[in-house]
Amino acid sequence: MPSAPPVLSTEPGPSTRPGAWTAMILVIACAAQFMVVLDVSIVNVALPDIKASLGLSPAGQQWIVNAYTLGFAGLLLLGGRAADLVGARRTFLAGLCTFTAASLACGLASDGATLIAARAVQGIGGAVLAPATLTMIMxxxxxxxxxxxxxxAWSSVNGVGGAAGALVGGLLTEYTGWRWVFFVNVPIGIAILGAALFYAPAAHGSRGGLSRLDLPGALSVTVGLTALVYGIISTESSSWASPHVWAALALGTVFLAAFVGIESKVAAPLVPLAVLRRRTLAIANLVMIGLGSAMFAMWFLLSLYTQQVLGFSALKTGLCFLPGCLAVIVGARTSTHLVRRTGPRPLLLTGMALSTFGFLWLSRIAVGGTFTTDVASPFVLCALGLGLAMLPVTAAATTGIDRREAGLASGLVNTSRQVGGALGLAILAAIASHTAGGHVSPGVQALTAGYGRAFLFAALFTACAAFGSLFLPGRPTPAVPGPTPGGPE
Known part of the structure; x- marks a missing residue:
């Protein structure tokens, strides 16, 4: 810790003690990213308590997760561009304040609609905050x-945050009540805000940055994704042939097509379409969609299986995820040491192969299953594969990207993970619901059959991700160009 406040500029002087200064920036960025990622999974263990307290339906339970994920996914691209055009510091602070205030509103919610709306705002805050953390690092x-x-370190936080969410959620739900899975963000957010005001570099974005943000593009992609997910979730209570299901899917398709049209015409698009011609960037994002589709649903489905089928408490369910959390750390640390020597492809193939095998194992879950055989062992394989894959796919997506587009690249890879997560959760939960509804056996047997079928399809998603990784570089990834000294942010 420096004895005097550092000079907040793009070029820290000798008095700023660069080692301590940069270390604090890394701590701030990783702490904020951990909080954002934690909130994707921290609610999963608390869902049964929230459902009972607020009288939610099964579809309502999904929306508590998906409202956050869709707000996050739909505006991550805007957050990435804001970090480039407005400046990482201002974007970081705006996102952090929004996220912290929305967390407070979630904890105070008195009904399901208010909670879901607050979760959507929380996701918007995370969408602004998350790409700013990676831009600050880069x-x-x-x-x-x-x-x-x-x-x-940043990639490890992404994996550990997802895995630790269930453990933290279990502890808070068991001893303080479900509202504290949201309240816990408030003191943490305030602490990060104080540190960021002191340490974050006060670099500036491009001239006229706010006026160049592509709000129509952000609105169209958010509405499009929300309509698609709504249509898929609706199939749990209606058939695929229902008019409102088709209307939602058609609306989502129209808005996503409009998004592509907007991006081809506006002066400062969220996603310059030319950037998607970069083969490595495009493939890495497709791989991330497959990875996110399986991994987000894993926390959700396993949390429900352990509580609804195995009869575990919230705390015991959270503790069940501890081995997976440790496996993510091991995988992330291993990939950090190896990625510069091997390139992203071997690590991604290995990680996705482990996860695919783990999901195939999970698909065999039973009503009378045990923690060691039916949960811990396959879950550790899935989590280890996730840890191995996160850094390589992020490195592949940002390879060769100019620092002025760092926010765009990080926004794209984060968006792909969240889009995959939202769609994957909707699809896999629908598969589980349809399988359980059509099962001849009542109660927990039907639930178990549904979860098993969903895990089987999760294995298909990770297998597709493994196939896509074959087309990524097989040699060490070249370094991303550094910032120009004194250049604009």
Whole structure:
């Protein structure tokens, strides 16, 4: 910790003690990212308590997760561009304040509609905050080896945050009540805000940054994704032939097509379509969609299986996820040490192969299953594969990207994970619901059959991700160009 406040500029002077200064930026960025990722999964263990307290339907339970995920996914691209055009510091602070205030509103919610709406705002805050964390890292750590270590820490936080969410959620739900899975963000957010005001570099974005943000593009992609997910979730209570299901899917398709049209015409698009011609970036994002589709649903389905079928308490369910959390850490640390030597492809193939095998194992869950055989062992394989894959796919997506587009690249890869997560959760939960509804056996047997079928399709998603990774570089990834000294953010 420096003895005097550092000079907040793009070029820290000798008095700022660059080592401690950059270390604090990494801590701030990773802490904020951890909080954002944690909230994707922290509610899963609390869902049965929330359902009972607020009188939610099964579809309402999904919307508590998906409202956050869709707000996150739909506006991550806007958040990425804001980090480039407005500046990472201002974007980070705006996102952090929104996220913290929405967390407070979630904890105070008195009905399901209010909670779901607050979760959507929380997701919007996360969408602004998350890409700013990676942009701060990429523009602070310019030496290739230091950047790899910093990105490794950031990627580890992504994996550990998802895995730790269930454990933290279980502890809070068991001892303080479900509202504290949201309230816990408030003191943490305030602490990060204080540190960011002191340490975050006060670099500036492009001239006229706010006026150049593509709001029509952000609105069209958010509405499109929400309509698609709504249509898929609706199939749990209606058939695929229902008019309102087709109307929702058609509306989503129209808005996503409109998004493509908008991006081809506006002066400062969220996604310059030319960037998608970069083969490695495009493939890495497709791989991330497959990875996110399986992994987000895993936390949700396993939480319900352990509580509804195995009869575990919220705390015991949270503890069940501890081995997976440790496996993510091991996988992330391993990939950090190996990715510069092997390139992303071997690590991604290995990670997705492990996850695919783990999901195939999970598909065999039974009503009288045990923690070791039916949960811990396959879950550890899935989590280890996730840890191995997160850094390589992120590194592949940002390879060769100019620092002025760092926010765009990070926004794209984060968006792909969230889009995959929202669609994957909707699809796999619908599969589980349809399988359970059509099962001849009542109660927990039907639920177990539904969860098993969903895990089988999750294995298909990770197998597709493994296939896509075959087309990524098989050699060490070159360093992302560093920032130009004194250049604009």
């Amino acid at each position: 523009t602070t750590f310019t030496e290739p080896r230091a950047r790899t270590r910093a990105m490794g």
